[in-house]
Amino acid sequence: MGELQQTVLGDGLKVSAIGFGGMALTPVYGEVDDTESLATLHHCLDVGVTFIDTANVYGGGANERLIAELLADRRDEVTLATKFGIDGDPTTGKLRARGDAAYVRQCVDESLDRLRTDVIDLYYMHRRDLSVPIEETVGAMAELVAAGKVRHLGLSEVTADELRAAADVHPIAAVQSEWSIWSRDVEDHVVPAAAELGIGFVPYSPLGRGFLAGAIRSSSDLDSTSDFRRHIPRFADGALDTNLAVVEVVSSIATQVGATPAQVALAWLRQRAAALGVASVPIPGTRRAARVDENAGSLSVHLDTDQVLALDTAGTAVTGHRSLDPNWVSAGRE
Ligand SMILES: NC(=O)c1ccc[n+]([C@@H]2O[C@H](COP(=O)([O-])OP(=O)(O)OC[C@H]3O[C@@H](n4cnc5c(N)ncnc54)[C@H](OP(=O)(O)O)[C@@H]3O)[C@@H](O)[C@H]2O)c1
16 A cells, blocks of 8 residues: 555544545546546555545445445455435435435445445535434434444534534534635635534545646536536536636646646645644545546645635636535535
8 A cells, every 4th residue: 555644534533635536436527437447446545545435326326336346355445435315306306415313324224235344434414404403313323333333423515503513412523515726615614613623624526526627628528418517507608718717827826836737726725724724635536547646646736825825816706606506515504
């Protein structure tokens, strides 16, 4: 196994200083090849990127089954994170949040089965079910820790108030929410709350779902049928053109520091989290092994004050919400 720095999140959970987002290994941002995906996952472990993120909902369970193939002979090398809480509504076919205690207990057993392991290192509530008190959901999650099925608890897209209520029930290791140069709403409430409570932060979509890395110049760069980004307002025609101004700044700073745009986006996030006093480990996703190396290389990129300021300023000019439904993410409920 390669060596990489480690970061301690909340509840004493120690993970590699950069993680890997598994969602890209199901066809949300274009087609995937399972053989290449598995090779990419093995490469992660080879270079020390051992904090691997998945969810029961990705690919309808296929993502967890793919990760199971990695775990089959390398379980001890992985810090395994998965999630429950997004479910299909049988009447409308739309996704909905679900967090009743019986559902939590059902989901964990299904995930353990698909992952072919007997313990999950970090188990997240993926979305808050507003019809269930958060104390009930986290109480059921705490029972999973007591039963030895789960080691640590996390919460995705919670507000600061929801985080405080949850932390009163059981120690929370991490909040996982979107955070990047163009998605900074979490800095208003939930990041300061996490910092105050000693809870870690796991920024998802740290490359802006690939946008900040510079290869997406227009909606025609997104697959016309299956690419999920087509449903996100800031990727819509018009908004996307305006938002390219952010990418120009990221690219120009990348040239200045001799790094790639993706590395600059990740370095900005690392430095921003440090400035706000929160332990933070991003989970960029990619289908390609070479990009795992590139993204891990961000750990040695440093931006000076002027460069950070230029990126901060560029990020404030972004147009279009980060989610189709603002209430689906924490910002809509703060
Ligand atoms: N909790 C939640 O609600 C939630 C929501 C979204 C995501 N997540 C988690 O967060 C993880 C990461 O988020 P994400 O996948 O949405 O977005 P991301 O990591 O910001 O971006 C992923 C995209 O960037 C591209 N990419 C990656 N590294 C690159 C590089 N060095 N240069 C150029 N392009 C690069 C990938 O394309 P290639 O595959 O072609 O490299 C992929 O399309 C997910 O995998 C998932 O585990 C959680």
